[in-house]
Amino acid sequence: MDGSGRNVEASSTVNVEREQRILDAATKLIVHYGYDKTTVSDIAREAGVSKGAVYLHWPSKDDLFTALLLREIQLFAVEWMEMIEQDPDGGTLQGMYLHSLTVMLKRPMLKALMTQDRRILGDFMRRQGRGVLQRRNIMSAEFIRLMQEAGVVRADLDADLAAYLLACLRLGMIYIEEMLDDDQIPSLERAVPALADFIERSLAPEGGGNSEAGKRIIRAMLTALQERWAQGQIV
């Protein structure tokens, strides 16, 4: 539970590989059965290692899960950035928002994190209420204000309300998945262009928003985040 990694032999390649394999196994099982009902033995078996081996990497099940969530967030950041960089309009508000949705909706654990899904997060949520699980809103009001200064979002908007709107929309898109049958929900491929149009019309400045400026801010933001992560900071 003390932030410092206590894994003595994490240097060799085989161990890094094994660590990832264990996290993969844990993610798969926890998404399916939930944290409480997934046992450390289950995870070890799924990863093809012994239970003891798991405890060579993390001092407790909770620490394993924390690491798993952190990795999930880091992977999100990487994939998000990649999509943004590859898309000329990736730095516009509609671009960055929809790319983040695309990445998130494909990752069940991120969805669970976003909705604070008790089925999946289980008792971990009650215990670690503050910590990894604290409200994470990548597109906060603060973020919107930065984007306004950079000419990515209309300057006359109330940043709090724009952030609120985007947060509601994102949350609704997750919840509607489990409320309606699949055939009643438009595919992401179909929905994304329409949503982009909606967001652009309502939140972007005349002319569509400065994509390059947007990319620059996100690059800086993620670099700073990765810095913090490299220093072992979990926040």
Next chain:
Amino acid sequence: MDGSGRNVEASSTVNVEREQRILDAATKLIVHYGYDKTTVSDIAREAGVSKGAVYLHWPSKDDLFTALLLREIQLFAVEWMEMIEQDPDGGTLQGMYLHSLTVMLKRPMLKALMTQDRRILGDFMRRQGRGVLQRRNIMSAEFIRLMQEAGVVRADLDADLAAYLLACLRLGMIYIEEMLDDDQIPSLERAVPALADFIERSLAPEGGGNSEAGKRIIRAMLTALQERWAQGQIV
């Protein structure tokens, strides 16, 4: 369970009044404790009548609850219509949408119905899955198409996607209430004008949409609905 009201003496004023009092009591208790944990005796006591009296109005607890939900929906329709009529822009898409949200967000039972809240709907949901609880989306794709023909919604939009967007936003606004602390959520008074602007810019035609035409459609729709209700049809 057969749609016909079996309440033999529902004609006299005192009984109509008592019926409403019982429904009020039931709504209050069920919103607070959930359907399963609210007993018929509780409801009777809260309404100041005997248990037997409750069964003079409805043949079973489930029927009482069905009546309660139907009344909730009818009240929604009335209040929604009133707000629309009083607002010159009430017939625009942003007007009708936000008025519906305003009415809904103030009524806990409607929110529960909208989110299929198991805490409140309890076992009734599993038993009556089809029935009153079937997906009700007042602003369906069908509805949006009508509004397009009437010049309330931009004609070049994909109606399915516009309806999807509005449904997600509405759902997100309900869920975000229980996810964030109250002080992090903008008040409706503050949010409504901004949301109206968002919706107008993205979904309304140039010039803001034909409010009168919109009102006419909703009037017709609700009149037809009330007709059906008067005939005892629950759908």
Next chain:
DNA sequence: ATATGACCAGAATTGCATATCCGGTCAAAT
């Protein structure tokens, strides 16, 4: 003609003893 609440039977809950499970450890095996 209405309204009541004691009453009924089945369902749900409680209490509790027993059995199982699971996070975490560490002596032994590799």
Next chain:
DNA sequence: ATTTGACCGGATATGCAATTCTGGTCATAT
């Protein structure tokens, strides 16, 4: 130097009888 899995104790699940609760009824009171 690594890795394993048998083992430990507290937590959780299970089985089951006794008890309480609750939806629904109806003889009686008003």
